[in-house]
Amino acid sequence: MQMTDVDRTNTPVLRLKDVYYTYPDGVESLRGVSLEVYRDEKVGLVGPNGAGKSTLMTVVIGIRIPRTGEVEVLGQVLNPKTRREIRRRAGLVFQDPDDQLFCPTVFDEVAFAPINMGYPEEQVTEMVARALKQVDLEGYERRSSFHLSIGERKRLAFATVLSYSPEILLIDEPSANLDPQHRRQTINLLKSLPQTMLIATHDLDLVLDVCERCFVINRGRIVADGDVESILTDEQLLLSNGLELPLSRQ
């Protein structure tokens, strides 16, 4: 594994140790993944299709249970007892907003998590207003989510997670299917959010723009970990793992 200098003096907020995950059809998606993410870091997770990026994201919040290995989020080891608390403190934004947006209105959508987490009504209303303001969707409360454009749906998907202010954001393909303008809006949003982030993406230019550090994952294994500049300018490393230099570095 290629390693570069990263400040590892603090306790990591996210730690995976030798995690294996196999799908019911026998496909081994994660094969001994170990990684650490530190507070306030914005970290990219890059790799080709089928590398295990999305699986890793769902494993972190206990949607998929690893066959072996240990997942630790904000000091809590993931297990059925801690899963709920971990989901409250770490939010996952899915790749396809249509998977994430299922409520009749934008308000219900953003309020879904706070209500399920047991916040009182007045606080839920405040949380919804704040989250919608963060993603620039104020005034959309009464609208149906599927009447929105893809860019608006993406931002709404962020709001559904931001509403309960998780300390860690896990974001799966934030720029997928977006036109250049909406992609830029998403990048600006990611840069403006203060949370610790793990961003799974193919969009290496986005990683260069937003993240300080990145992991390269291929065939279920972390093959490189280091600062974005050194990883994303290593053409040999990228080519051997189904990637290529970011457009801005070509």
Added chain:
Amino acid sequence: MHHSFLDKYSELESPVHRIHPLVKLCGYGVILLFTLTASIYRPLEFVIAGVLILGVVSISRIPIIYVIRKTLLLSPLMITLLILLPFIRGERILWGINFIFPISITAEGVYLSGTIAVKSVLVFWSSVLLVSTTRFPDLLYALRMVRVPQTMITVLAFMYRYVFLLIDETERMETAHRARLVRRQGLPLLMKSVVYLVRAIFIRSFERSTRVYQAMCARGFRGEVCLLQTPSIHTADIVFLFVFTGLIVVIKLAI
């Protein structure tokens, strides 16, 4: 997505749109009861119900032609009923023939088919009116207030949310299928393609429902959809409901 939504006109501004969804649902129940208890032997009841519904449609600024056009959706069922029902058994035979076995059109059958046809149209118009003047989430809220089981409301909400995506995916697959079609298919091949299409839709729907469930779990879902309460009913809404119900009762008793 370019589908016409079920509640296409629900965002219009009109006195009917402003009525509380629960009151609209109750009013819908009253007009249903009036229509379903009406008899073909007292046709004035049907005329009054029709005039009342179309009157409210025009107040709500929904084009009457839209409501009438929607009625065409009923035509396959109506045609079947109109063809088959006159042949049911009855006392008064209007016309008969002996062909292998006796076939006859009875007065009771004709009345029954007429009654069902008219009632179906009126109930359908009322339903279109309700859905077109009430936003779907508000309708779900009203259903919840009248104690419709939560599971049913959740299913309705999911149906409303995902039916368009399902149509979209079907259209995309159909386009892809047509794009690869070099010549006209025979019936066996066409049937085979349809089976593949249905199978693909089923698998995609299953996969999507899994992902949606995962997204729900990630946001704290534990098996029950919890929603915040919406504002309470105003006095004007209650007055309207009483006046409307009273009017219907008076009409019913007067005829």
